[in-house]
Amino acid sequence: MTDALWQLSASQASALMARHELTSEAYVRACLDRIRDREASVKAWAALDEADAIEQARACDAMPRKGPLHGLPVGVKDVIRTKNLTTQFNSPIYQGFKAGEDAHCVAVLRAMGAVILGKTSTLEFACGGQFPATTNPWDVSRTPGGSSSGSGAAVADGMVPLALGTQTGGSTIRPAAFCGTYALKPTWGSVPFDGIKGFSPPLDTVGLFGQSAEDLVMLAQAYRLLEEQPQVLNRPLRLGICRTPLWKQAETESAQVFELLVQKLKHIGIECRPVEFDSEFDDINRWQDEVMQNGGRFAFLPEALQAPQALHDDFKAKLNNHLGLKGPTIRHALNQIDRCRMQFEERLEGLDGVLTLSAPGIAPLGLETQGMATFNRMWTALQVPCINVPALWSATGLPIGLQLVHARYEESKLLSCLLTLMPHLDANRHSWNSK
Amino acid sequence: MTDALWQLSASQASALMARHELTSEAYVRACLDRIRDREASVKAWAALDEADAIEQARACDAMPRKGPLHGLPVGVKDVIRTKNLTTQFNSPIYQGFKAGEDAHCVAVLRAMGAVILGKTSTLEFACGGQFPATTNPWDVSRTPGGSSSGSGAAVADGMVPLALGTQTGGSTIRPAAFCGTYALKPTWGSVPFDGIKGFSPPLDTVGLFGQSAEDLVMLAQAYRLLEEQPQVLNRPLRLGICRTPLWKQAETESAQVFELLVQKLKHIGIECRPVEFDSEFDDINRWQDEVMQNGGRFAFLPEALQAPQALHDDFKAKLNNHLGLKGPTIRHALNQIDRCRMQFEERLEGLDGVLTLSAPGIAPLGLETQGMATFNRMWTALQVPCINVPALWSATGLPIGLQLVHARYEESKLLSCLLTLMPHLDANRHSWNSK
Numbered sequence: 037m038t039d040a041l042w043q044l045s046a047s048q049a050s051a052l053m054a055r056h057e058l059t060s061e062a063y064v065r066a067c068l069d070r071i072r073d074r075e076a077s078v079k080a081w082a083a084l085d086e087a088d089a090i091e092q093a094r095a096c097d098a099m100p101r102k103g104p105l106h107g108l109p110v111g112v113k114d115v116i117r118t119k120n121l122t123t124q125f126n127s128p129i130y131q132g133f134k135a136g137e138d139a140h141c142v143a144v145l146r147a148m149g150a151v152i153l154g155k156t157s158t159l160e161f162a163c164g165g166q167f168p169a170t171t172n173p174w175d176v177s178r179t180p181g182g183s184s185s186g187s188g189a190a191v192a193d194g195m196v197p198l199a200l201g202t203q204t205g206g207s208t209i210r211p212a213a214f215c216g217t218y219a220l221k222p223t224w225g226s227v228p229f230d231g232i233k234g235f236s237p238p239l240d241t242v243g244l245f246g247q248s249a250e251d252l253v254m255l256a257q258a259y260r261l262l263e264e265q266p267q268v269l270n271r272p273l274r275l276g277i278c279r280t281p282l283w284k285q286a287e288t289e290s291a292q293v294f295e296l297l298v299q300k301l302k303h304i305g306i307e308c309r310p311v312e313f314d315s316e317f318d319d320i321n322r323w324q325d326e327v328m329q330n331g332g333r334f335a336f337l338p339e340a341l342q343a344p345q346a347l348h349d350d351f352k353a354k355l356n357n358h359l360g361l362k363g364p365t366i367r368h369a370l371n372q373i374d375r376c377r378m379q380f381e382e383r384l385e386g387l388d389g390v391l392t393l394s395a396p397g398i399a400p401l402g403l404e405t406q407g408m409a410t411f412n413r414m415w416t417a418l419q420v421p422c423i424n425v426p427a428l429w430s431a432t433g434l435p436i437g438l439q440l441v442h443a444r445y446e447e448s449k450l451l452s453c454l455l456t457l458m459p460h461l462d463a464n465r466h467s468w469n470s471k
Numbered sequence: 472m473t474d475a476l477w478q479l480s481a482s483q484a485s486a487l488m489a490r491h492e493l494t495s496e497a498y499v500r501a502c503l504d505r506i507r508d509r510e511a512s513v514k515a516w517a518a519l520d521e522a523d524a525i526e527q528a529r530a531c532d533a534m535p536r537k538g539p540l541h542g543l544p545v546g547v548k549d550v551i552r553t554k555n556l557t558t559q560f561n562s563p564i565y566q567g568f569k570a571g572e573d574a575h576c577v578a579v580l581r582a583m584g585a586v587i588l589g590k591t592s593t594l595e596f597a598c599g600g601q602f603p604a605t606t607n608p609w610d611v612s613r614t615p616g617g618s619s620s621g622s623g624a625a626v627a628d629g630m631v632p633l634a635l636g637t638q639t640g641g642s643t644i645r646p647a648a649f650c651g652t653y654a655l656k657p658t659w660g661s662v663p664f665d666g667i668k669g670f671s672p673p674l675d676t677v678g679l680f681g682q683s684a685e686d687l688v689m690l691a692q693a694y695r696l697l698e699e700q701p702q703v704l705n706r707p708l709r710l711g712i713c714r715t716p717l718w719k720q721a722e723t724e725s726a727q728v729f730e731l732l733v734q735k736l737k738h739i740g741i742e743c744r745p746v747e748f749d750s751e752f753d754d755i756n757r758w759q760d761e762v763m764q765n766g767g768r769f770a771f772l773p774e775a776l777q778a779p780q781a782l783h784d785d786f787k788a789k790l791n792n793h794l795g796l797k798g799p800t801i802r803h804a805l806n807q808i809d810r811c812r813m814q815f816e817e818r819l820e821g822l823d824g825v826l827t828l829s830a831p832g833i834a835p836l837g838l839e840t841q842g843m844a845t846f847n848r849m850w851t852a853l854q855v856p857c858i859n860v861p862a863l864w865s866a867t868g869l870p871i872g873l874q875l876v877h878a879r880y881e882e883s884k885l886l887s888c889l890l891t892l893m894p895h896l897d898a899n900r901h902s903w904n905s906k
Contacts, residue, residue, distance in 0.1 A: 136571045140669075140773055147776035225672035228769055234575075237660035237672075260772060260790075263797060334663055337695060338575055341582035355695075362698060363880035367816060370879075374809040381802060444805075445798035 041066035043468070046197035047250035050104045060093040060107025064151055067109050071154075071195045077176055079169040080190035082114040083121045084154035092120075092151040099149075104254050106149030110142075111190045111199035111245075114155040115162045115183075117231040118142050121152070125233055126160040126168055128346045129339055139231025141200055141242045141259070148258055153196050156186025159406065162202050163235045163332070165348030167404055172214060173467040174434055178399040181211035182406035184243055191245040192217040192426075192467050198251060201243035203416055204235045204328055206395070206409025208243025212424035213437020214399035214407060216467060220244045220252045223444045224419030227259050236331025238370070239324070239416050249454050249463075252423065256447050266451035269388070273456055275301065276311035276383070276390035278441070281318045285410050287397030290436045293428045294393055297438070297461075304460060311383050311390055313376070320376050321410065323369035324417040326359070330366050333357050377418045381443045389453035394424045394437025411439065421447050423454055427461035433470050476501035478903070481632035482685035485539045495528040495542025499586055502544050506589075506630045512611055514604040515625040517549040518556045519589035527555075527586040534584075539689050541584030546625045546634035546680075548618075549590040550597045552666040553577050556587070560668055561595040561603055564778045574666025576635055576677045576694070583693055588631050591621025594841065597637050598670045598767065600783030602839055607649060608902040609869055613834040616646035617841035619678055626680040627652040627902050633686060636678035638851055639670045639763055641830075641844025643678025647859035648872020649834035649842060651902060655679045655687045658879045659854030662694050671766025673805070674759070674851050684889050684898075687858065691882050701886035704823065708891055710736065711746035711818070711825035713876070716753045720845050722832030725871045728863045729828055732873070732896075739895060746818050746825055748811070755811050756845065758804035759852040761794070765801050768792050812853045816878045824888035829859045829872025846874065856882050858889055862896035868905050 041063055044052070052058035068086050075081060089109065096107040117123045117135035119142075124130045138146055146152055157168035162183040170185040172178040173193035180189040184201025188211025191199050201208045203221045212219030220243070227242040234240050244255040256262050277298055283291070302308050332354025339347050340355050384390065393411050400407050415422045421442055428436035438461070442450035476498055479487070487493035503521050510516060524544065531542040552558045552570035554577075559565045573581055581587055592603035597618040605620040607613040608628035615624040619636025623646025626634050636643045638656045647654030655678070662677040669675050679690040691697050712733055718726070737743050767789025774782050775790050819825065828846050835842050850857045856877055863871035873896070877885035 138773075143773035144776060147773060225766070226769055228669050228672065230667075230669050232665075234663050234665050237663065260769065331660070334661055334695065338573075338578035338582060341579060363878065367879055371809075371813050371816075374806075374813070378806050378809070381806075443798065444802055 042070040042194045045247035046108050060096040064093040064109050078189050080186040082155040082157045089153050102149035109151045109153035109196050111156045111196040113184050113187050113201045114158050115233045126158050129343045140228040159183035164350030172399045181214035183207040184211050187245050188215040197247050199245040203241045203243045204239045206412025209394050209412050209424045213394035216426035216435030218246045219424045221422050223421045235335050236328045261447040263448045269456045272305045273388045274307040276387045277308050278311045278390045278392040285396050290397045321413045323372050324413040326369040330361050373417045384443050390441040392439045394439040398430050398434040427463040477505040477629045480682035481543050495531040499528040499544050515621040517590045517592045524588050537584035544586045544588035544631050546591045546631040548622050548636045549593050550668045561593050563781045575663040594618035599785030607834045616649035618642040619646050622680050623650040632682050634680040638676045638678045639674045641847025644829050644847050644859045648829035651861040651870030653681045654859045656857050658856050670770050671763045696882040698883045704891045707740050708823045709742040711822045712743050713746045713825045713827040720831050725832045756848045758807050759848040761804040765796050808852045819878050825876040827874045829874040833865050833869040862898040
């Protein structure tokens, strides 16, 4: 057991609630207390209504339990519409905007009894423009990563056990890596994007944050992503080790701790087979960027027409096709990505998962950056599920994200791989113990 | 000039308004009158508020002109959210539901001055369940096609010059074909699906209905789909003739009138080159169906949780994965579609467009059917832009849809091809002249 209620993971709290040893109200109040203590420093929240949250929790306590998520508080990235609270996209155009309706991914959690606690800070439209004020809970002088900055920081800091984000480049796995928390970017399209401000349709993906591997299992279950219950495998794992074509951009220390982990895993009998790609993969991040920017030609048209003066120049540039993207370029990028996806999934045959880094290094200094998405773009383009595991650490004690990847629609296998790996990982450090 | 105001196409009305020879109010009133005359028979509308429409039109007349769409009325398929009027998805769960916000595709038109006239009838969630009561304006005993039934029928019947729909299987091109009107299914993803109830993300596409080729140009322009202004080409067209792998499912008369058109086009010096595919294409409609049904595993989860008793069994079956779809099947289907797409776009090289049928035949009898999407599914899966042109006719005078297809993001070329073809097509018949 942990010391304080707010330190419980979602699945720990859920187990206590199932045994009537914890009420939703007590747990939600503990989270709100934690937020009150820490928000001035972390700045993870774009909207919060304590009275509304407590009312939701009390309603949960008063009704029959709907399942494992019943009574658990969730943070929701502020590009995702919610029936309660404002949805402001960190854009001046939407100040005070209330959607009056939940996005698909929120409606599912709410219908299963979750408490929609608050809206978490985001880069403007999860795309460009205005940065959020959110800091990294391990070191306030460092970025939490973005664009799901508030979701990553809030979950890492124990303000809320679960949160929703999005990823079009590296917007879920990157903040999870920098903040040292668990996150799952599921297979593209499997959690519908309905009700979320989009940027580039073939890339836009809902992201799921939790405080433990079991929390991710619980969320994946809720969204019906699992073909079978994930479980610890009774046989040695077979892992692919993917030093992506951009590995030379990894920071020395990150590459080193990754190699040390691989050595350790091999030592305990886990097969670690290098996964390598043909040269077409060298340019995949450029193609991802072209496809992403192409989305920007269309995504912000309503705002440009309705409120041009309040739309950041970033979005106007995208809308005006500042890269001069044309049909043949986009088709080539999309086709090359498709070819890479086929190759990746073929090379995955017989493997329980692929291990790689989640980010080139630790969270960079400064809040006017989100850090690089170098090690995320290709997986987003490939539309495959990935998990960030906070299992690698710098000498200074900062999180270095470990990433676990599988083929589309193989969330069950991906999570089984994670659960089997967990005992061999150093994945129980928390930002609040680092001080 | 036509006899009555309601017979004007959008671009004709727009030209008159630009010259101050027509007010939005007069045009909108003419459309409302036409609806009043015909709705008991056509049943195209799910929501209509005359006073609200006239108020919007008056507001347009009172402000400076915002562009070609200024003051033009538009019908919106009732799976697309609108700020005014209800959005009910033809589902008992959403009776009386008001979204309070426009979907992306509506917001763009409204910001450009369009009048959002009403919501058009749809198959439940554009997917299954409950059929709409809409009839085919050429013959009320026949289906208008679906799922954008109301949009197709309303535009074909002169109730409104422009309408929005969606297509996941054949839901835009099919009703356009059966009702004998113009429609453009643009490149997947280029008109964002934000604010529309989704079914299968890699297939879901916004559909655009108009009363002439110029109307489609106007809509494509509004959504910034055009790299250059479409124009009549000063050289002989080079057309691909695609008798898809499923051509044997075409009705005899439809196949015959198609061949007659090809003969005629060849005769006037248009190059007509057969476009054929490798055997992988034979199964593309099955893969499309697997990908579509796979979307149903996720799309209706909020409704199943919130209001299970009001959700049609069709959606419950999909949610329960009645086809037993698993990762490898879906990945195979998606990869095969990707391979077909690369092949199709390669074979398009040097062609101004590809000509094929929009549907296997005329609208079938009965309202408890939408007709087959056999000749639409592959193009939806390929994510390529297609146009229905009402240019072929049965001996009994019913429309047989001609379909024009191009590569992704080539809407400019596709529309130039259409404009160049127009003088050679029999594309000026209307349902209201057939009686």
